[in-house]
Amino acid sequence: MPEAEIGLIGLGVMGSNLALNIAENASTIAVANRTTEKVDAFHAEAGALKDRIVPCRSLEALVGAIRAPRPIIIMTKAGAAVDEQIAALRPLLQAGDIIIDAGNANFHDTVRRSKELEDSGLTFIGMGVSGGEEGARHGPSIMVGGTAEAYQRVEPMLKAIAARFEGEPCVAHLGADGAGHFVKTIHNGIEYADMQMIAEIYGIMRDGLGMAPAEMADIFARWNEGPLNSYLIDVTAKTLAAKDAETGGALVDQILDSAGQKGTGRWAAIEAQMIGVAATTIESAVAARILSAMKAEREAAEQVFGPIELLDASIDRAGIIDQLEQALLAAKIAAYAQGFAVMAGASADHGWDLPLATIARIWRAGCIIRSQFLDEIAATFEAESGTANLLVTPRFSAMMRDSSVGLRKIVALSATSGIPTPALSAALAYYDTYRQARGTANLIQAQRDFFGAHGFERLDGSGPHHGQWNA
Template identity: 45%
Template sequence: MTKLDIGIVGLSVMGRSLALNMADHGFKVGGYNRSASVTDQVMKEHPHQNLIPFHDLGQLIASLSRPRKVMLMIQAGKPVDAVIEQLIPLLGQGDIILDGGNSFYEDTRRRAKMLEEQGIHYLGVGISGGEEGARFGPSIMPGGNRDAYESVRPILKAIAAKAMDEPCCTYIGPEGAGHYVKMVHNGIEYADMQLIAESYLLLKYVGGFSNRELADIFHSWNQGELHSYLIGITADIFREADDLTDGELIDYILDSAKQKGTGRWASIEALKQGVDISMITSACSARIMSNHLEARKKASGLVNAPAFNPVTDKEQFASMVREALYTGKIIAYAQGFSLMQDASEQYGWNLDLGRIASIFRAGCIIQAVFLNDITKAFESGSGDDGKPENLIFDRFFLSRINEHQDSLRKAVSTGVMNGLPIPALCNAISYLDEFRGKAVGANLIQAQRDCFGAHTYERTDREGTFHHEWRKSNDN
């Protein structure tokens, strides 16, 4: 029997889609699922001459060519560790396990170290694109041992999406770098989706646009600088008729959104690293707040809300919201890429931000024409000192921010005065003002900390740290 090129463990939506993608590209793929019925169902619904089903994990491993390559497409966390324990006795020196799920990068580092001691390579492979991307071309972010990556590179690059004829797959870096970048990708995705949702609130409740008009607006936005996967599907969503009653489906969907944790991980890591990704954090918090439906309902009857002030020039208002959305998007990406840059320095990963931006241009959820400009910024450098230390310093993006920031300020003030929740837009302008602010009030905070806790302070006119014996009034 001809040896197979790779085995896929886990044949749910993403696993089976990747297996079929590989099979389409001529690779011999073995498929295994813990529940044999799932394996049988996949083969019944998607028969493929290059996809071979297995009901026994050991038989799957025995069918693979060396070095044996096994890709895990299972739920992150304990299930991954459980499957690894099953695989260790079946694998040998130089074999490779690829984790294609949304594993936490520290778990990936731990597993890689443990398996390396046994001669087994472990790659943390971030994959974005959902079911359609996995089936026809995702964005792929592999990290781990470089030699192990070279062994699987032909498969991963073959199945990846293509942007400008280049595969949306590149070696990210050692250890857990691949899963770290996927984590930040998802954080940016959270912020991007929240910005779009807030733009929707402004257009619908202040602008007074109907769903049909919203569909036309987002469709027109998708023809220009905001062209992206998310803007495109948003236009389609507003046109979708409800299949259970009259009207558009969007008006019957519960106003509550869940999250799987990657955006939250990004926020936690940012706090540990000391990097401001407040827009991503605000997007996570917005989803948390959306789930408190009963409390929100109670508060809406108790907390006075301002009266809506509808606009008179709807076309001008839509243009303002578009510019605000674009500006907020720049700042969200600047935050995300700053987090990756800091991690690269802290962990010695030497991340290539230009290449990372380039593999986001197709296949993944945040794919957008916008990423061509980010790729140029980090690959060729258009800041005053070459490659920008922050995306905001890139000449192109700086010019767009300076051109459109008034629209962002107007959108924020309009939303606030009309009582609309727009945390991502608010955090965008706050970040920008803190970033450019000549004064941010931190001198007073230093004084307070020294006053109540003798934490010392630094001065503007001389080096060193100082403590002052503060005079306290009887009001304290």
């Protein structure tokens, strides 16, 4: 007799925590793993939840333990491993069963897998899960792509395990096939930008103002009580305050300055370019991580050009710190505006009809970029669903006018001092370019016509024209 309502394959950090979350808050779950030793260890360590977990030592046992139609979550490494798992499962499943990929998949793979299973009687769901280890265990933000019928089968379970914001579960069906994984990709792109911008503010404090981590921690903690209130600002305050057990100094000072990445931020930048939407702040954040990994080259370059020098001690330090807060707020607005513009563009391209207000709402808790900022984004898209860009809405245009003054001053100060601020600078350039009615692309069109006869349009007429350049 089947005991479980759902199954899960892959008991790594995320899979294990998600399984415990389901067992505690939703239903009995059957679990399996490539190595059976991990299944036994996981079950033995489940404590009070052991009776709601069915350990399975084969895929056949897993399928037999789940009530039909069977939803089975795959939590393995993205890519070929998911395809291998689907191939192994298919002969064991029946019509109506649902395969759910909850890893950080490339949405193109999700679209392909959905099409491959269309005539099999099986259903495929691509499910973005955000919140890291803690979110998986106690409530993530969940972004679902797939058929409405498949979502209805798992909706009660997903609502039971999702994070909650003021009682509202942070989960939604966002559209067909790859919609969920695409939205998760853009979430991660915004996350890259947010983290990079915070790191640049930290760099100005450290390298320009000569501030100690503990002092910076106090400032970030104070900012977290204002318009910048968010999970990442809170995390920054706590990491800057943390002490190193070995040296007794700040732990952040002992960490190698080479950032890792798993590819989702890079995918976000690539997709933005592929659909023709500017996401320069996200792109700069990806590039900054790449440069961070070039540690040896950067050390050699400093020997050639010399180190960054502290700012003039006579500057208005308190005024600079206020400007840093405003700069971070303005740059954050630009990054979110770009991310939502990319989602709007992809929605049109793929026919997903992505609900932007809903996306903002389900990001308010559980996910890494959760912040009070998202409340205002949700309200804006609800009030102005057809808006072209967050920057031009009444709510955000007013915020941008005020805070961009600080962003401009900080970018200028950093540039003249040699302090790198790629994401902050990109955010300012995006804002300035977007609000300029008469840009400079007319010269680019003249150049293209000169060397390639590509043609151009005139302000005083329609249709293609060419210049008499040789004359």
